[in-house]
Amino acid sequence: MKLISKRLIAVVFLAAIFGSCKKQLLDINTSPNDPTTASANADLVLSAALQNTAAQFSNPTADARFAFAGLWLGHISYSGNYAIATENISYAITNNFAAGAFGGIYDNLEDYDFVEKKGAESGNNFYRGIGMLMKAYNYQTLVDLYGNIPYSEALQGTVASKPKYDDQKAIYDDLGKRMDTAIALLKTAVTGSIGGDVLFAGNAPKWVKFANTVKLRLLIRQSQRADRAAYIATEVAKLAGASFLDADASVNPGYLNSAGKANPFWGSNINTSGTYTQDFYRAGQYAIDFFQAHNDTRIGKYYKTAATPGGTYQGNYFGDQGIPNSRTSEFGTGILKSFSQPAPIMLAAESYFLQAEAIARGWLAGGAAAAKTAYQNGVTQSFLYLGLTGAQASTYYGQAGDKQVNWDATTNLSEQIALIIRQKWAALCCINELEPYNDYRRLKLPADVPLSTSPFSTGKMPTRLLYPQREYEVNAESVLAVGTITPTTNVWWMP
């Protein structure tokens, strides 16, 4: 009996440990570090999503993003201080080229999806409309870069961990509808009823203007597809009388002069003590050639003069081995204004050039006079963005007889389109590099963009990006179903 009692004591002892510890030992798996998505609010995710969109699209020096477009279109060039891999100057791009773009945009999309869903849950049309619009904005960018992409099965986590690739044209159709819905929702939105809007500070009418412009851009992208004429006609009719973006759509969460907290483009180029330290990208000589040939005062805002010998603008052509940095131009004070400069998602200038093209094509009302006005507004807005004056702009676009500058010098639609696209190319220089690349693929304008001078150049500027290698590893079946993709496989809206 004595033994049994001792055994009992031991059992009781163990049981006591078991019982008392269980709770404090095991119920400790709630993160003390981060909020869960269930407890996060839409406003806090919206602010970061908009900031991340701006960081993606407004910083041509963000490696692995869209610097390639600026390089290919002649706005920027590789520094002569570095040896550049043959891959990067030959157009022989691989699946890892600019691979950050694909994942980066989907990452951003997930945040907007969250905003949209939270908006729907709480019945807030403003969040819902913004979420829907910004998703469409990002999806269009993906289609423009990659063609077919995960869309109908996208953004669902492991519910569809291998999302199929949808047809790019069908996605475009759906994006048009989504934008319509977003516009309708935003029209019902109440100014001030949201937080975290670091783009328009909760101003609903501004969001509607922006949304209209995004929709217009979607339609203009399809201009060279004859089979879309009827569709475009139906869709532009919906935009009749709509107002478009008339001021820059720029994000500013409150940029600070601290590492990682400055305006993204500023922060990539200039450190917190004001020293210009970015030394991989310099001015593009093709752009310098153009600005100088047309008495364009913007040159001094886009670029600085080279340190040596001083007083002259100098860049590299794409593919050249390059001139060292001390003899080439840095980015200028019109685009690098201050650490706290807002980061543009879409410039007013772009909005006017889009309107000018739509009017010139007869999609929007107003005729030739209105097209000219829109064009000149575009140029003026570009000058104003860079810190120049309206007077300087009018002097510039008033240069009689110059078909690359002066509306009245153009004699037909194709010359007008060439003028608009050339000036859009000039206005978005080092600010938004994707749109000039899109226009180039759509219209082969500006017509004289030089090809790589590298001895290893393939001679063909890629018309798209390749899907990231990662997709072939984790979603092989879906991506392989798209078929053979080469750097010159066109996206659907290309002629």
Place this chain on the structure above:
Amino acid sequence: MRKIASLLPVLLLLCSFAFGQTRTITGVVKDDKANPVPFATITEVGTKNAAQADANGIFSIKIATQSQLTISATGFTTVTITPTDGQNNVALVASGAQNLTEVVVTTALGIKKQNREVGYSTATVSNKELNQSKVINPVTGLTGKVSGLQIQTSDNSVNPQVRVTLRGNRSILGNNQALIVVDNVQVDNAYLARMNPNDIESFDVLKGASASAIYGSNASNGVLVVTTKKGTRGKPRVQFGSTVQMETISYMPDLQDRFGSYGGEGYNDNLAVHFPEDPIKVYYPYENQSYGPEYNGVLAPIGGPVRIYRPDGTFFDSTKMIPYAAIKDGKRKFFDKGMTLQNNVSFSSGDATSLFYVSYQNVHTKGVVPGDKSDRNTIRVNGSKQYGKFNIEYNSSYTLEKIDVAGGSYFQDRPVYWTVINAPQHVDLRDYRDWRNDPFANPNGYFNAYYGNPWWQIDESRRVTRNNTLLSNVRASLQITSWLDLSYTLGYSRNDQSFKATKAGFVFDAYAQTDPWQAGAIPSSVKVLQPSLTDQMSFSSRASGDALLTARKKFGDITTKLILGNSIYKRKTRFINDASASLIVPGLYNINYRQGEPTVNEGITEEGLLGVFADLTIGWKNFLFLHGTGRNDWNSKLAEANRSFFYPSLDAAFVFTDAFKLFQDSKILSYGKIRVAWSKVGQVSVDPYSLDNLALVSAGFPYGSTAGFTISNNYANPGLLPEFTHEKEIGLELGFLKSRINFQAAYFDTKTTNQTIPSQISSGTGFTSATVNLGSMTNKGYELDLRLTPVLNLKDIRWNVGANFTHITNQVGQDLGGEISLGNSVYAIPGKAYPYIKTTDWVRDDQGRIIVDKLTGFPTKAGPLAQMGTSVPPSKLGINTSVSWKGITLSAVADAWFGAVVNNSIGSSLDFTGISAYSAQTGRQPFVIPNSVIDDGTGKYIPNTNVATVDANWRFWANTWNQAGSNYVNSADFWKIREIAITYDFPRSLTDKTKVIQQASISLSGRNLFMFRAKDNVWTDPEFSAAGTGNAIGSNDIFQTPPTRIYGITLNVIF
């Protein structure tokens, strides 16, 4: 093993009681160091009456009054004594040989078992074997000595990272390192590196999950059981040891010494030097790339003109001139001779009821990179006290460690090794040390336009890590009855780490900033470097409690042992860091003095585990043993519904030589055992808080009052389940010729299912990874151990040889679905061995030949990556040998790894700068790429016989060829002579004369003395890994300095 060179009497403490015709003799069997000898057999002479001592050497036997006792134990010569009623002092002679088959093994939970009882694979390494070459990190002393055990030293800094795996990898992304248990307390792997090797009595390696199932969820990768030294009874002993070791670079990558600085690139030819005898040959004195003309010995400028200021502010420009000729072994000369000083002192004592041990060790290491150093101080106190049936043991160690190494350079944060190895071969970097005073060495005028002066970074950029590590445990045990005891162990380990990285600022002078050489030099890129700092404070702690109730009963021929236990632990980690890249007061590294906002972070984790278990051993006639365990864990990291899981194990050992008469008289086969084991172990391979989708602070936020979150890129899974490792094992152990030849073989088959992995998923999902239970991994393999003790035994000469061989076939299951990248070009690929190297490659035809352009002769980089091979060697061979003659013992350890590949990404870097011999293999002359093809115009590929590369200088090697990683994936095969040691034990006749010194020895030892690599591996030690202790081994880079060899001298004295 208790191989005792000097023979001391074994103390036999006996208490006896007269009781009629029989009397009961009780006592303790001990070895010459007064350590208990477990499981000695005590036999009454002339009878079959026998008893066995327990694990502590205690025995009790009833004998006839007049009888004598024979006492035999593993490794000792059998003696016969006549016990008296009083104290018995008997001189015993250790036999010097210990039979592998009779080794006493410390198994899970610290339970000592005779080898014959053990149904799974184990190995024991004693301190003497472990520390024969005076290792600093104890675990490196196990390298090559145990089959199935892979010790991978992934770099050779003053604080090397060592990865420890047993029987390969089981988990794709979880932990694969063996569990470390020190004196019955589980500790983090990093703890082992901070232990004093002299404190370790033995390592017991429990190779498979069967052996360790009882340790619970952390033990699926096998266990290293560390037993520290305890006090010794009898006269107090003081041991003193001192070691001095030198370390030198043993191998550099193969470098070319034909070509100097770059001659191809650059816009401004003003600074180019035209050699007098060859006006076409252009040489750029500031280049970082060695793609220039051949060395010719002419005195030539190095660097451009440097502006030198006089005290009155006036200046002149001057250019340094050096011969344009390669300096032999120039790189190696930059590095220091490393040195390590180890001083160790210990005191041990004890009496009948208590033991006490205290030790202190200081290790001071000066690395081969100038200025790198580390310092480690370890103090340990342990002891025990017996109060009747109650015993208490305590154990505490404290380590203070400081590691001080050079940080990144002033441009691009490169390591010292990078700037050194890539310097042109005609520059002696030792001339650039005085950068404060020498204008040619100062960053403003340093010759290399693109890589900074390494001496600046050695002086001004430092990374200091301090670790304060505590491990304490107290074990109380109570002998309730003769067959039942209860113990409780409380353990607490804690590591407090502080890390501070500081980098001074540098304001390049105005003249240098203008880039006077027109080179695009660093001063024009950096202009003003602001001082920066990163601070981190962190701790991790682990508190545990283990209760054990042990019952032993004998029923006739059947012995039983039942253990019931309860185990809990709680693990906590916490870190806080701050950083700023813009400090404002030169030399003041305090976060308060900065511009802008600091970067700050914090994180906390907590996890708990509760386990209950039972362990039953049944023995029959001391030759058949059945053993089973069952354990249930409750793990805090899983949801309430899933956090409880059960897993069992079963094993059996059958000593057939004792079971059948046939073998008992055999003169050849003296011992034979078959064992089988089966086990299942659960493991939870996720971090705490992995069940909920999280919103994380988005980069850059908060901007003042604007906060911002982004949805985490990992898609969480609230329904996670534990992963399970199933292991089957069968083993054979044979001893021949009175166990002079010992042979062990084991075959195992392990499958881990239900892996918990952040599986990489398409970015299209909105996430990049998802935590799922997916995929399996199998390891099948065999282990062979052979020990010949001795091979030769001639008069005074004794020669022992041991060899071990391991072959593992590893495969990731097809059920993983897709590949998983582990980083550094290392992958988990369904159907392939794990981990697997995959890297960029050229476009090839269907026969694998490189397709080159028919005009340029250049290849094109392919999109998909090429599969290159596994980075874990499937086969490993280890050989140990020792020869002794009188007092001199020579021992050596060699090992070989076969069948893996290594990704030398360093090769790509060295081809970029043209310093590699590889990049000069064609003398920089155009050549036809071997095994290449061209399109014959019809889409058919024909062998390329005449289209040479249009360029064979920097355009080819630096900008094209080095872009494909497949060029640098080589065979990782090697042979290494790991250890050689010669020890001389001073004869007793000499030490006895001193009256003070009991034993003294002096030894010379060396580590990593020689390495024989595969021919195509011209880069570095294939063992090195940029992943440190992580899973993604097999890929090295510029952050591991070249391999070194270490040799030294040790004096050991026992008072």
